[in-house]
Amino acid sequence: MNKRPFRIAGKDEKPRVSFITVNHGTPHFIRSLLQGVETIRPDFDFEYLVVDNASGDGTPEMVREQFPWATVIASPENLGFGGGNNLGLKAARGEYIFLCNPDLVLLEGELESWLYWMDAHPDVGISCPRVINPDGSDQHATYRFPKALTPLYRRSFVGRLPFARRELNRYLMEDMDRDVEQDVDWVFGAAMLIRRELLERIGLFDERFFMYFEDADLCRRVWESGSRVCYTPVARVIHYHKRESRTRYPWQAFTNRLTRIHLNSGMKYFLKHRGKAHPRGTST
Secondary structure (H helix, E strand, O other), rough: OOOOOOEOOOOOOOOOEEEEEEEOOOOOHHHHHHHEEEEEEEEOOEEEEEEOOOOOOHHHHHHHHOOOOOOOEEEEOOOHHHHHHHHHHHOOEEEOOEEEEEEEOOOOOHHHHHHHHHHHHEEEEEEEEEOOOOOEEOOOOOOOOOOOOOHHHHHHHHHHHHHHHHHHHOOOOOOOOOOEEHHHHHHOOOOOEEEEEHHHHOOOOOOOOOOOHHHHHHHHHHHHOOOEEEEEEEEEEEEOOOOOOOOOOOOOOHHHHHHHHHHHHHHHHHHHHHHOOOOOOOOO
């Protein structure tokens, strides 16, 4: 059993890390995640912020009762991924911010290695760990910036066609060596370590994106600010990922709510960044 002290930062202390987890209808994942934090006992001072996006599932009460060391921020409405995280970011006091999805499993000693790496690379604004599936295989967590039709290929049957498959292989970085740390265009927000001072310079998530593409937009702004976005396999997390916006049949592009949200966010992203040069100065 881990005998380390549980290093929750006091009200007047600046924590090393602010964990932020947004919940909407996932109380079982939240409970398991927080139990895992108690088990691994991170070896640094931290605070934990759970943002409840008007889930109505009793999560705020459960967290307050079973995990009194966590701070609950209850939103009266569902603000989406970016808006929910922004509530946490506005309250966070840490040197680093760890955006941590409810469906992650944290591993003992990995977060400490991640922090040491970030300390040694001050030009990196956002870092993503090695994200693995429960069976130990690698999961897509790093991407190249999308092209106009990439969201359609990604979320519909069209992606099975050869020309679309080539674009998805580019977008998903299928050619990437996942054993090697490297700069990437963007990383998904389910497991993202952010330098707090960076957010003070470039701002928080753009809340025009209810869900999807808010992380791509943020990473694009990081590159535009002169900081780097990096994949950091020195640390690992397990992610129980479920692509609920994926469609199998053409009509589901209209009937699947998450698919509609994804495609709508894609349009907003391309309208916002239309005509801009690639922020890394590359065409890939």
